[in-house]
Amino acid sequence: MQINVSGLLKDMIGSARSYEVDEVIDVMGEGTSEKVSGEIRMIHTQRGILVEGDLQTEVTLTCSRCLEPFTCPVTIHFEEEYIATIDILTGLPLPPPDEPSAFTIDTQHVIDLGEAVRQYALLAIPMKPLCQKDCAGLCPTCGRNLNYEACACPKKAVDPRWAKLLKLLEKEG
DSSP states (O other): OEEEOHHHHHSOTTOEEEEEEEEEEOSSSSSOOEEEEEEEEEEEOSSEEEEEEEEEEEEEEEOTTTOOEEEEEEEEEEEEEEEESBOTTTOOBOOOOSSTTOEEEOTTSEEEOHHHHHHHHHHHSOSSOOSSTTOOOBOTTTOOBTTTOOOOOOOOOOOGGGHHHHHHHHHHO
């Protein structure tokens, strides 16, 4: 996902351009590629190019309850400034950015959005992904997927310390 920004760097500060994105990249960093689509906007800043984007993709995740793989839609919103490393007019190198992990524009005036999109996509993935909102999960005794079939395992035994309270509830009901 590379874009040459030499034309935008030659424009006045504040100049902007929009691009449609329809690329296939390795969002999860696992060697599998997913289609990423959406729109990005680039704005020329004092230090380089500010990139804002709203992208959509789908990733394969494992459900945290039933452990089945499923496809999860992911919306990626990112805003990142890419710092110029070469002066566009003179061709002389610029001082390196203060932040060691800053994204930079390479010596050919090309921005590679792949790493930023990957990082923001990982942040957009739910911490406990569910294949469906009401996923029943696995039986803790036999391990059956309760989304497909019920199991015949006995109900969990009541802790004897709480048994008398359970009897009180049964009397009221």
